[in-house]
Structure formats: C-alpha cells, structure tokens
Amino acid sequence: MMCTGRVDFTFIFRSFAKRADGVFIAGCRLDECKYITHGNYHTLNTVLLTKRLMEYFGLNPDRLRIEFMSSAEGGRFAETVNDFVKQVRSIGPLGKSEGLDEGELTSKLNQVTTLIPYIKIAKKDKLSSQLKNPDLWDQLFTREEIDALFRELPSYYIDPEKCQACMTCARRCPVEAISGGKNLIHIVDQEKCIKCGTCLEVCPPKFSAVTKLIGQPVPPPVPEEKRTIVRKGKGKES
Ligand code: SF4
C-alpha cells in the first residue's frame, strides 16, 4: 500500500481468516509521514486495538506486529522480518496453538469481522490518537474496556406494534440486515446486523419503532403470517 494508513482491521482479520499464522506491518517512521496525514499513527492504533481484540477472542496477540522504518533501512527490515518469522514459528499454527479447532477459529474470526463497524464507531476517538511515547501504547486500549465493549454490545429491534413499513430503515441499512416490504412489518436479522445504529437514527420520530437493547434478549421476530400491517380506516388488510 502507498501508506500504512490504508491498513484496516478487515485486512488483518482477513489474513488470519486465510490462515496466515502472523501479520507484519511495516510503515514509515512516526512523525515522518510523507502525506501529512499521519496515517501511520492510525495504523498503530488499529494494531493496538486489534491485539486486544485478538486477546479477547483467544488468539495470541504476538501474531501481529507493527514496526516503523524508512525505505533506506533494508537491513533492519530484513532483520525485523526474520525475527518476526522466528517468533511466529515458535507460537505455532494459528488456532491449533490456542486450543481452537477449525470451526471455533472460523466462528471467532467471523464474529469479530462482523463487529468491526461497531468497534470503529465505539473507539473512533482513541483511534485518532497520536501517542508519541511508546511506553503509553500498551495502555491506549485496556482489557477492561474491551470486556465492557462486548458486554455492552447493542442489538437493534423493531417493535412490530410501531413499525409502519415506511421502508426507510431497510433502504439505509448498509448490510441489508432488515427484511421488509410494502405494508410488511420490518425485521432485523440479528446475524447480519453490524450494530451501526443507522436504523435507529433514520426511523421517523413519529413512528420511533427501533429500539436499542443492551444486556437484554431480543424478542423473537413476529411470525410471517402476522407481518402485514392493517391500516386504521381501511377496514381490511392493505
Ligand atoms: S443497526 Fe440497523 S441499520 Fe445497522 S446493520 Fe443493524 S439493522 Fe442494519
């Protein structure tokens, strides 16, 4: 990539999903950004958060490393890569070394990948930090806050009594997680939902049909035969 700032969480987790045993990111030295955007700080923060997410999901965070160097440091680059390869070899194969079978590993990686938009929104302020002191990097994201992040994981639920099938939420959902249609009560597919909160924002206030639930179960979806909305004054199902 032209800049490490382009490295996204999804790139890292996709590498692990393709069964890379380690991911190494080399970027320009901090405070020497060619584009003045300081994208390397953003990637540093992405890596620090990804390491905590890996811990949370039972993966060894040492499988991921970021180093900053200039293009003139070929010798250092080679040494660092060799050292990382040695480290990853000593950790062993992804998943197996962590006591996870293939199914568990796939499920954990799918789970974290689905939640990346939520995680980015929740941690957007810290992701734009520029911590110059390496001694502070380890404290930017704590284990406790990652535990809280998942403990407070929201679910979005459409109240069948309030939904008026205006279809706004289904049109605006970025991952097509809302099923609906004309005169049909809309339903959130919890498996597909990436917790972006857009449906809550766009549901017209006069309907206020979307609720954010934290720490409570999502009510079961309304059965198919009861999804058609009966409008007042029409006397029959429309
Ligand atoms: S929060 Fe709402 S808009 Fe966002 S992905 Fe989930 S269902 Fe779709």
Ligand code: SF4
């Ligand atoms: S925006 Fe609100 S009222 Fe409109 S379909 Fe979605 S949940 Fe129903």
